Amino acid sequence: MRLTRTLILSVAACAFAGSAWAGPIVLRANPVDDDGRVTLGDLFEGAGAAADVMVAQRVGPSVVLEAGQLQAQARQAGLDWANPNGLRRVAVRRAEAPVQGMAEAPAASAAVQPTARAAYRPGAVQQVIARNDMVRVTYQVGGVNLAVMGKAMRGAGLGEPVAIMNTASNRVIDAVASGPGQAVAGPAADVARAAPQQFAAR
Template identity: 75%
Template sequence: MARLRRIVALNAALSAILVAVAAPALAAPVVLRANPVDDDGRITLGDLFEGAGAAANVAVAERVGPSVVLEAGQLQALASQAGLEWSNPNGLRRVVVRRALAPVQTADQAPATAASLEAAAPQIRAAYRPAGAGQQVIARNDMVRVTYQVGGVNLSVMGKAMRNAAAGEPLAIMNVSSNRLIDAVATGPGQAVAGPAADQARANPQQFAAR
């Protein structure tokens, strides 16, 4: 009988250990924000994910410039350690986090490459809506041609719109080749501009729509 009691007690202890080990696997699913930003240089899970809950203040990186690039695999592991589950449904390789409310950037004589378009695109806040903005010309998930103009050189890339936008409104476009976000301004159906021309498009969307 004593031996039976020891076996029962041992099984109970083992079950408790297994439950404790399995508990962290019950991670909370989260969704990556469409255009992650931070305002203090300290990147937290709350800056990156919607629904981060109690893990929102967990810091995962620091930003010392206008943006920081995080490897998706490493970010997935850090989220898992904090009890969050990000399935990365779009198969992203990198996640770009930008400084919130950064001033508009310009690129003088920038090299005409897709990478320069992504890096030099103006930091435009989605909440901005120009006076007189009219009918919607781009819908979320539309394929959009983004044109970057500088020094007489035009560069175009295709991307997916992350929000609805009227002519002259800012929006984020995901480059379908690199999965990086480009800050642009809508100019017409399936058309947007980035770089110095974006300021002109915001100020006079009708002019760009007529081109």
Template identity: 60%
Template structure:
């Protein structure tokens, strides 16, 4: 019986993951071969450094913070997530040399594509949004050579030539207008003319 008890204790001892104590998430976790390990993610992973927790198929892989804590715990590591992160991004080391921290608490940032600077265009292309909901828009009303302008709040999004509703900030009435440029719209005959000109392009 003594031998059986000792054998059971030995089995449990070797089956349990080696306890490495508290670990710290790396500021810029990267991997080089598509196999994401605990060593890629944490400083102080010790004997659990080579434990694979994910396969990166593209330029990056995203882990939910709770999922990462569970995976670490299964290997005897304790990550407290002291800053309350929601997601952790691991990138291909070859594509992120000297990159800044890839740890994020913003869900959208994990999938956001890099922003590429482009030269300013001479005019806004048709179909490109120029007015967003809740933007303050200057609405021009021109008839018989008389031009009036008011300021209103956009009730929706619009590209050049698209119709949208503008709420007059003074009277609270809704005006039917057409987007003509960023932050600008036309109402009345001018709106119809703008729509016809764009349709003829």
């Protein structure tokens, strides 16, 4: 009887520890898979040891997953996805195979050129933060400004939402890009999202 109770307590303690140490993760901007097996690593950045955990099977060009179910699957694997944008569904596409014989340098150049041209199209949003950039995030409230440095988890144009990983605490901050290497959180984020050019001119 005592042995049984000890085993039950041990299992409960392990389960609690697993949930307490759940790591925050960020959904990839354009999730893709290349073998029909959709894993947590295909979907999230920072999945770590749970990257190979399979959550769905893709049989066509794409598969659509329910965000709530995906959140539960991530939690079971010891990961914490807050779904900050309130997504209902997440689409995963088949990764496009590289063209054989094509050198890497021309491929990279071809990928960059359309982006550069897009910056000059009317209404186009020019990227001011690139993925993995170090970004200064400012939180403004009641006349007090607080600032922290973090790493961008994705690229963003002026006025677009961007997830920033606080390098000191490893927490993810939901912010809005306000300029090159700059982002804002809190009430100022709504202003930057509604009028990005006006906000950046301050």
